[in-house]
Structures are given as C-alpha cells and as structure tokens.
Amino acid sequence: xxxxxxxxxxxLDHYKSxxxxxxxxxxxIQVHHKNPSCGDEVTLNLVMDGQVVKDVSWDGVGCSIxxxxxxxxxxxxIGKSYVQALAIFDAFFELMQSKGQSSGDENLLEDGVxxxxxxxxxxxxxxxxxxxxxxxxxxxxxxE
Amino acid sequence: MSVDLSKYKKxxxxxxRKVRGGNPLIYLDSGATSQKPESVISAEADFYRTINAAVxxxxxxxxxxxxxxxxxxxxxxxxxxxxxxxxxxxxxxATESLNMIxxxxxNLGSTPHIxxxxxxxVSEMExxxxxIPWQQLAKRTGAKLTWFSITxxxxxxxxxxxxxxxxxxxxxxxxxxxxxxxxxxPLSEITKAAHAVGALVVLDAxxxxxxxxxxxxxxxxxxxxxSGHKTLGPTGVGVLWGKADVLEKLEPALFGGSMVDSVTxxxxxxxxVPRKFEAGVPNMAQAVGLSAAIDYLNIVGMDKIFEHEQExxxxxxxxxxxxxxxxxxxxxxxxxxxxxxSFTVDGVHPHDVGQVLDQYGIxxxxxxxxxxxxxxxxxxxGTTRASFHLYNDSNDIYALxxxxxxxxxxxxxxx
Numbered sequence: 001x002x003x004x005x006x007x008x009x010x011x012l013d014h015y016k017s018x019x020x021x022x023x024x025x026x027x028x029i030q031v032h033h034k035n036p037s038c039g040d041e042v043t044l045n046l047v048m049d050g051q052v053v054k055d056v057s058w059d060g061v062g063c064s065i066x067x068x069x070x071x072x073x074x075x076x077x078i079g080k081s082y083v084q085a086l087a088i089f090d091a092f093f094e095l096m097q098s099k100g101q102s103s104g105d106e107n108l109l110e111d112g113v114x115x116x117x118x119x120x121x122x123x124x125x126x127x128x129x130x131x132x133x134x135x136x137x138x139x140x141x142x143x144e
Numbered sequence: 145m146s147v148d149l150s151k152y153k154k155x156x157x158x159x160x161r162k163v164r165g166g167n168p169l170i171y172l173d174s175g176a177t178s179q180k181p182e183s184v185i186s187a188e189a190d191f192y193r194t195i196n197a198a199v200x201x202x203x204x205x206x207x208x209x210x211x212x213x214x215x216x217x218x219x220x221x222x223x224x225x226x227x228x229x230x231x232x233x234x235x236x237x238a239t240e241s242l243n244m245i246x247x248x249x250x251n252l253g254s255t256p257h258i259x260x261x262x263x264x265x266v267s268e269m270e271x272x273x274x275x276i277p278w279q280q281l282a283k284r285t286g287a288k289l290t291w292f293s294i295t296x297x298x299x300x301x302x303x304x305x306x307x308x309x310x311x312x313x314x315x316x317x318x319x320x321x322x323x324x325x326x327x328x329x330p331l332s333e334i335t336k337a338a339h340a341v342g343a344l345v346v347l348d349a350x351x352x353x354x355x356x357x358x359x360x361x362x363x364x365x366x367x368x369x370x371s372g373h374k375t376l377g378p379t380g381v382g383v384l385w386g387k388a389d390v391l392e393k394l395e396p397a398l399f400g401g402s403m404v405d406s407v408t409x410x411x412x413x414x415x416x417v418p419r420k421f422e423a424g425v426p427n428m429a430q431a432v433g434l435s436a437a438i439d440y441l442n443i444v445g446m447d448k449i450f451e452h453e454q455e456x457x458x459x460x461x462x463x464x465x466x467x468x469x470x471x472x473x474x475x476x477x478x479x480x481x482x483x484x485x486s487f488t489v490d491g492v493h494p495h496d497v498g499q500v501l502d503q504y505g506i507x508x509x510x511x512x513x514x515x516x517x518x519x520x521x522x523x524x525x526g527t528t529r530a531s532f533h534l535y536n537d538s539n540d541i542y543a544l545x546x547x548x549x550x551x552x553x554x555x556x557x558x559x
Contacts, residue, residue: 002165003503003554007496012555038495039512039519039526061525063495064555127495 005117014068070131167505175531187436191429217435226359241369241384246277247397260286298325298474320352325474326484356450377434453483469558483532491557
C-alpha cells in the first residue's frame, strides 16, 4: 500500500516514543517554528559547544511525520560538528525535494532515510521539514 | 433515506475520476469547496466561448449580451436569497465581501461608521475571514472587539447576551453555521438584541447559503456574505448582500473604473448601489457560472438538499458514536446543526487521519479550519472534518466509518 511508503515503522516508533523531547534548562538559543496551514508547532533548544552540536531538545505538537522527524533529527545531529550537521540538513532537505526519486544517503541520514517516502506526498514535506528548519534557524543564529 | 438525490451525482464530472489507490472519489470536503455540476462548468466556459466582453462598457453586441448575462446572474442570486436585485454586490469571494464591509464601515464618509469607543461583536467560532477584518477595523479606528463565547458542545453562549451586545455595539458579525461544529446559530435572538441598540448585523453565510434556503428578510440581518465556490459555483465569485438603504450610505472600499458617477482630476462621485461597490471589470464568467449553480440548486430543491444532508449527518453522528476513541467536536444531537462534523481520533493526529482516509479515496479536511482561536480554546491541535453536499450518500458514510477503523488499526490505537 502506498501509505506504507509514507509511514515507515521507524517513523511510527519515533512518533510513539520521541527522542530528546522535553526542553532542557540549558540553551544557547530557543526558536519556535510553526506550520500555519496545519497548526504544527515545534520549540527547539540548541546548545553548541564551540563547533559541536552539544544538545538539542524540543517540544511540540503535530502529526506523526513532523514529530518523528524532529526526533530522528535530534538523534542524528547531537554530537556532530556544525559542518557535519549542516551536511546532514542539506542531505535531508534534498531528499524531501526528490519527489520519490531518491532513497537517501544512509551513511549521512541513518534513520532519516525512512522519510524518503514523504517526498511523494507534497502536502507532507513541510511536516517533515518543520524541526529541521527550526534547527537550521537556531544554529545559524548562534554560529553566524 | 427518505430523500433520494442519487440521480444527480452523475451531473458532477469529477466523480468519474479515480483517486489515490485507484479508488473512486468520496468527497467529504464540501465545507471547503463544493464540486461543480457540468451545467456550471459549461456556463462559465460558454461565457468565454460565445459572449465574452467587458460588461457595462462597449457599444457592441457582445458587450450587450455579456452585460445582460451578468445582470441576470445578479437577479438570480437576489431571488435565491430573497433580496432585491440592486442589493446584490458581486465580489471575488466571501472573504472579500467581509473585508469590503469592514473597510466601508471604517470610512469616515460612511453612515454609520466605526469610531473609537464603539464596540464590534464577533464570536469565538468565527472563521478567520469573519474575525480578522473586524480585528483590523477595531485596530484602525480604536473600537473595541468583543465576542460571544461558545459552550462545551459547540454552541454559541448567549447567556450573557446583554453584557456582550451593549449600547456601544455598532456591529455584530456572526457566522450563520459554524464551519467547525456545524452549529446553526440562534440568529433571531442576536438580531433582536443588536437592532435594539441600533447595531448592524453582518452574517457570514458561507456554510448556510449553499445548503439550505435563505431569505434575508426573514433573517432580518443587514449584510450577508457567501461564496460562489461553496455553492456549486466557480471560484472567483462571492456575494455581498446589504439592505439597500444601508448600502446607499456607505462609502466604497475599492475604487476604479465602472463604479463612478463623475470624475474630475481632483475628485469623484459614485455610481448607485450596487455598481459603486464593483470597481473594475468584474468576474463575469464566474458570476454567470454561479447563476447556473443556483439554477441547478433550485431544480434539486434547497429543502430537499437540507433534508438529505440532515439524514447523512444523523447517520454519521450515530456511526461515530459507536467507534471507541472517536470524539465528535460539536453538537452530538441534530438540534440546529448542519452537515459539518468535526471529530478527533485518540492517539492519531488529524493530519494522519486525513492521510489514511485519502488512501481509501476519502477526501476530508484536517487541521484548524481557519479557526485557530477556537482550536486553542478547545485545547485541540485540530480536527478531522467531514462535510456534505447533495452528491453524498449513505455509502460515503459507511466508507468513512470503515476507514476510521482502519486509521485506528494502522496507528495501533484503541480497539
């Protein structure tokens, strides 16, 4: 079923048991992003240690795709260098624009490749990108 | 079903197509926009094919015929809502209709006009289109925006009506039927209270005019707005109706060609109502398309459509009540409610509900339904909404109920 390409087990698992959810006390910056068309919202705290992403924590409300995506992203980028985290962001962003033609770079994206199917559902791409755009915004503000 | 409208579905070409999963289309999103019968599509296209010209200008046959078709459309719309022809203004949408009124009522040249200290009353269950224009008007003029609350079952709370509508109230802008709950508001109580203090009543009829018979005289409101595209008509045309004597004393909000009486380099005067509210070349083909939609609705019969939708609503409410973990947001009984049913599924976000339904060819609306303050009040991120029109039938209800069970098993929630 077409639906299974969208809702991979990984996504449903992260939706049910999200990682790094719950905002930490410590933060260099807090950003709040939302999708006005569907009402999904994410608040994200970022802690940088020099050039390294030391911690990401978040809270939010939204659909399985948006919540699982920010969970997977947090897992992926914590502990990575800022440069690596941006490369992962770019790879994920590109995957979302691929209209179902790419299965994603598993070396870079790990569990993130589970979102490959989302790119076939134009209305859901913004869901998958919500947390990622929040991280991009937060990290740009801290680093640049 | 005591009303059988099944023979009309074939008039809507869109139902010939297949949607996701190769499924036939089960369209339960008429609250967002309705589908169009062939007669409407043809009327709009035929305008371009045979009589296209700018109305009210030009000394040629096409201009005459186009003007005639456009003005006939106006007369048809007027008849549809029990109004006089000259009281009907064509706009591009109901949103534009409501914004225009809000602008005109903020113009110092209008009688009445809104000033600092005046109060504008809305309700917590307004669509953004009948909320934000009034927020903005209040902001521009220094007036105060106040509102009716809603009750737990999604009805208007009129228990404190005398403290909401006060001597300072100049405008009461209210929805006729909630686009989230389907609640039909007790209008006469509101119009009585409003008129007793000399306030004007603006009615958002977007969810009512397409589904049941409307008579502006009986409703006793001062303005009414509805959209063409929810009324089986084309996009790009909306209606603003106002009482003739009220419209006459208002300044227009849009200026340009066709709405003037005379113009000098320094100033201009306005044409009579309704022309002074229709600046520029109007959406002629769309107005003609809307007229065809009204002809179609009249053939089917608005009373039959209402009865049909009432039956479907009752069926769906009864079916939903039997599924555990499904909660209807809005009235659970049939008293004063139309064919709009919002619900939530425990443990599944509305967007995900909608996605699974789509896999079975079922089109619903999900999210906040352009009623964000209402969702916040209800502490909901959104709902899934099914809404009907004459082409829906019991099979659509069964398919929806069955697919909701599939949503639950897909996301492994409940029993």
